[in-house]
Amino acid sequence: MVLLKLTHIRDRLQIAGPWYHPVPQQVQEGDNEEARLLQSMRRNTRWSLRGTLLEKVYVKSLLTLIILSLFIALSCWMGFEFLGHSETRCLTPSVRREWRTLSAADKKSYILAVKCLMDLPSIFDSQTSHFDDFTYAHITAGGSSHYAAAFLPWHRMFVHTYEQTLRQKCQYGGAQPYWNWVLDSRDLSQSPVWDSELGFGLDGGSEGDHCVEKGPFAGRRYAWRHLPEKGIAEMEPHCLSRWFRDRHSLEDAEDEVLFLKIYDRISPEYVNETLNAADYSSFFKKFEAGAHNAIPMFIRGEWLNFTATNDPVFFLHHAQVDRLWWLWQDHDPKGRLKEYFGPSENFLGEHHQNMESHSKDVLPMGGLVSDGKVEDYLSTSGGHLCYTYD
Structure with missing residues (x-):
C-alpha cells in the first residue's frame, strides 16, 4: 500500500x-x-x-x-550611457582640437587616414573612391541645407559621418580636428594648415587649373564636379584646385573689396558679434553669409561651388563652423541646445515661400549613411553625438 x-x-x-x-x-x-x-x-x-x-x-x-x-x-x-529607448547621455566625449595644437605624429595620422579613405572603393560608383562619395553627397543632398535653418545641423551630421568613417574604415584613432581661421585673420595664406609636410599643401597658383602641386594631396584625381545650373554632380576627374585671393592676386577694385571683406568677416570682432546673436535664426543667417563664406571666397578653386569637399581642408573648416555653433549654444545651454527655427529652404532663392523648419525635419545624407533628424544633432553630447572642443 x-x-x-x-x-x-x-x-x-x-x-x-x-x-x-x-x-x-x-x-x-x-x-x-x-x-x-x-x-x-x-x-x-x-x-x-x-x-x-x-x-x-x-x-x-x-x-x-x-x-x-x-x-x-x-x-x-x-562614450554613451543609455537611458532608455533612443535617449542617450554622453559620458566620455572625444575632444576635437585645433590643427596647430596637434603633435606632428597626430597630424600625420590624420593625413594618412584621409589618404586611406581616398584609396577605398566608392559605395556609389566603381570608378570613384569612398572619399569622392562625400563630395557626391554634398552636391546631391547637402545643397538644400544652404541658406536654410538646416545648414548647421546638416553639416554637423556630415562632418560626424566623415569622422566616424575615418575611424571605422581607416583606423584613425583621434577626433576630427578643426581650423580656427580667426587665429589667421591677419594673413590666411600663412596658416599652418597649408604646410606641405604637416598640412594639406599650398595653393595652386594663378596658372591653368590652379592644381595643387605640393603636399600630401598633390597629383591626386577627384571624381566629381558640380553643375550649378542643373544642381547635379557630373563625373569629371580633375586635380585639387586652389587659388588664394591674396594681395598678389588682386586684379581690380572689385577684388580689393572682396579681399577686405574676407578679412573683416573672420576678424575676432566680427565673429564675436556673430556669437552675440540673440536667436538661432539670426545666428545662422549672419554666420553662413559672413564668416563661413569668407573662407571659400579666399581659397577659390574647388571652394567656389559644392565640390569644396574635394579639399580635405573643408572638413577642418566645417569643424570650426560647428565649434562656433557649439560656443553659441554653450552661452545658454538650457535654451539653445533645443533652439531651432528659421526658413526650411533657401531664403535667398527666387521662389522662397518662407516655410518654417522643425526639429523633426529630416537631414538627407544622399545614401552615404541613413538619413538623420535635426533633433538628434542639436547637441554634441546627446542624440547620436558625443564630442566636445578644446
Missing part, C-alpha cells in the same frame, strides 16, 4: 516537469511508517524543487548580469 501511494505521489510530481527525480527511500510497512515516509517525501520534494528553481534563477541572473555588463562596457567605450 505504501509503495502504491508513493508511486502515485511520484507520478503527480513528474507532471510538474521532467527535471524532478525523487530520491529512492527505504520503505517499511505500517501506517506510522507510511505517514513518516509521506512527510519525508514531501519535505525532500519541497527542498529539491526549491534547490532546482534557485539554481535556474541563479544561472539566468548570472547570464543576464554578464550580458548587461558587456552592454554597459560597450556603451561606455562608445
